[in-house]
Amino acid sequence: xxxxxxxxxxxxxxxxxxxxxxxxxxxxxxxxxxxxxxxxxxxxxxxxxxxxxxxxxxxxxxxxxxxxxxxxxxxxxxxxxxxxxxxxxxxxxxxxxxxxxxxxxxxxxxxxxxxxxxxxxxxxxxxxxxxxxxxxxxxxxxxxxxxxxxxxxxxxxxxxxxxxxxxxxxxxxxxxxxxxxxxxxxxxxxxxxx
Numbered sequence: 001x002x003x004x005x006x007x008x009x010x011x012x013x014x015x016x017x018x019x020x021x022x023x024x025x026x027x028x029x030x031x032x033x034x035x036x037x038x039x040x041x042x043x044x045x046x047x048x049x050x051x052x053x054x055x056x057x058x059x060x061x062x063x064x065x066x067x068x069x070x071x072x073x074x075x076x077x078x079x080x081x082x083x084x085x086x087x088x089x090x091x092x093x094x095x096x097x098x099x100x101x102x103x104x105x106x107x108x109x110x111x112x113x114x115x116x117x118x119x120x121x122x123x124x125x126x127x128x129x130x131x132x133x134x135x136x137x138x139x140x141x142x143x144x145x146x147x148x149x150x151x152x153x154x155x156x157x158x159x160x161x162x163x164x165x166x167x168x169x170x171x172x173x174x175x176x177x178x179x180x181x182x183x184x185x186x187x188x189x190x191x192x193x194x
Contacts, residue, residue, distance in 0.1 A: 026063075028190070031088040033063040039082040040146040045069050047076065050190020052183065058090045060135075062177060064191040071193050073178045077171055084144040085177060089135045099129040105176030105183045114172070121151075121169045128153045128161025145170035 026033045028049045037044045047070065049063035065084040070076050106122065107115060115122070132155045135141060142154045150163040151170040164170075175182075182188040 028061045028063075029058065029090060031061040031063075033086065037065040037084055037086070039065065039084050039144050040148065042067065042082040044082060044084060048191045048193035050184070050187040052187045054184075059093065060087045060089045060091075062087045062187060062191065064178070069193070073188070073192060076178060076192070077174060080167065082144065082146055083170065083174065084142055085174065087141040087143070089137050089139045089141070091137050093135045095130045095133055095135070098135050099126045101183065102129070102173075102176055105179075106172060108181040108183075109175040109179035110172060118166075118169055118172060121164045121166060124162060124164045125151070125153070125173070128164075132160040143170075143173055 024035060026035075026046065026049055029051055031049075033046055033049050035046050037046070044065035044067060047064040047066050049061060051061055052059045063086045064076070065086065066076055067079055067081050067083070070079075103122065103126070106118075110118075132141070132153065135155075140156055143151065144154070145151050145167060146163070147167065150165040151173060152163045153160045177183060178188050178191055
């Protein structure tokens with residue numbers, strides 16, 4: 001092995017060791033989040049996680065995976081490429097209620113004209129959620145963006161419905177949780193690593 005290749009491999013091993021030493025599994029309400037996640041061909045890093053509460057009820061725990069960790073919502077929303085919101089349900093929620101809550105989150109963070117521009121994508125998202133059926137306690141639901149496919153919804157590792165084109169639409173979905181008017185301020189703080 002030549003010296004340059006040996007030095008490169010040694011340097012790469014040291015960087016990976018340092019990253020591994022600082023990356024630990026995080027647990028929120030008994031739900032474990034790994035320090036990294038694979039979305040498509042990209043390795044993403046865990047940014048943060050938090051609890052979604054509605055009145056006195058704990059509804060779900062969500063974690064955010066992104067290309068580059070940040071505590072700034074605007075910086076996270078500006079990132080491009082694969083990203084994931086990983087949700088683990090803490091109670092049963094029927095499909096209509098779940099879809100309605102997401103639609104409310106979209107409306108709270110976007111203008112009427114933006115919503116009108118995404119009508120086809122929102123309709124597909126709602127159809128995907130209804131195809132998934134009731135979100136049951138313990139279900140793991142991923143909203144993820146894969147550049148070559150679009151926004152997709154998976155439930156317990158199984159794709160539901162069809163992928164939704166447009167990176168701007170995934171960013172719109174992400175605003176439900178980390179936008180200016182998030183569905184839960186405490187959850188937003190957790191997703192930002194706070």
